[in-house]
Amino acid sequence: MCLAIPGKIIKIEDDDAIVDYISEKRVGKIVEGTYKVGDYVIIQGGLVIEQIPEEQAKKWLKALPK
Amino acid sequence: MTPEDLFLKYAFPCTIVKVARKEITQQEYESLEQAAKENQPVSRERLEKTYPAAVARMKAVAKEKGQVYFSEENIRDYFLGRHNELLRGTFKPTKEQGPALDENLPQAIRELCLITTGKIVKKGEAFYVVEFAAGKETKRRAVSNMLASDAEIGNVIRMHYGYAVEKVS
Numbered sequence: 173m174c175l176a177i178p179g180k181i182i183k184i185e186d187d188d189a190i191v192d193y194i195s196e197k198r199v200g201k202i203v204e205g206t207y208k209v210g211d212y213v214i215i216q217g218g219l220v221i222e223q224i225p226e227e228q229a230k231k232w233l234k235a236l237p238k
Numbered sequence: 239m240t241p242e243d244l245f246l247k248y249a250f251p252c253t254i255v256k257v258a259r260k261e262i263t264q265q266e267y268e269s270l271e272q273a274a275k276e277n278q279p280v281s282r283e284r285l286e287k288t289y290p291a292a293v294a295r296m297k298a299v300a301k302e303k304g305q306v307y308f309s310e311e312n313i314r315d316y317f318l319g320r321h322n323e324l325l326r327g328t329f330k331p332t333k334e335q336g337p338a339l340d341e342n343l344p345q346a347i348r349e350l351c352l353i354t355t356g357k358i359v360k361k362g363e364a365f366y367v368v369e370f371a372a373g374k375e376t377k378r379r380a381v382s383n384m385l386a387s388d389a390e391i392g393n394v395i396r397m398h399y400g401y402a403v404e405k406v407s
Binding site: 177201203204216217218219220222225229 | 251254340342347349350362367378380382400
């Protein structure tokens with residue numbers, strides 16, 4: 173089953189979202205939708221593709237195997 | 239396109255998860271990414287070894303439908319059917335068919351994992367924006383065009399976890 177990991181947007185520069193993951197930072201382009209700093213998002217293929225509600229994201233991050 | 243190419247396009251979007259779970263190395267991931275992107279041949283044996291749970295579920299579908307397991311028809315039947323049922327929680331896998339749905343998995347991620355069909359409404363250098371039906375709503379999502387770069391605005395495509403995987407019409 174999917175072990176997809178959401179990360180938190182810590183900065184937005186133009187259309188690039190800088191996203192904080194557990195152990196690294198990744199950049200995803202925002203090409204559709206509206207996102208803001210603090211949002212939990214999924215990045216795939218270099219794009220910000222979806223927002224995950226904070227409560228669900230936190231619960232999932234806690235449940236992930238370390 | 240061979241059945242192996244088609245399988246890899248549908249399966250590749252989930253492959254990053256295998257790296258996170260340490261089932262495959264980053265190097266192996268990059269090699270599969272390159273193959274999926276460039277349509278380089280990958281052997282059936284390698285795919286079976288890399289995606290054992292999907293293969294076990296695909297074999298079960300083939301048996302039920304009386305069709306060839308590694309065929310384009312069965313690959314699409316599996317990904318659009320059983321694969322999505324698993325994510326909706328309406329199918330309970332056997333032990334060799336991999337783990338059942340994790341109840342903590344956020345709904346929004348579960349929806350990303352579904353194979354969905356939508357129409358391209360916007361196109362960028364490396365992406366499409368796709369409009370699709372989600373229940374009663376119409377939603378838009380950005381997807382990478384890495385695995386299917388031959389589509390245009392107005393085309394209908396299948397998508398899987400942030401990637402366009404196949405042009406339908």
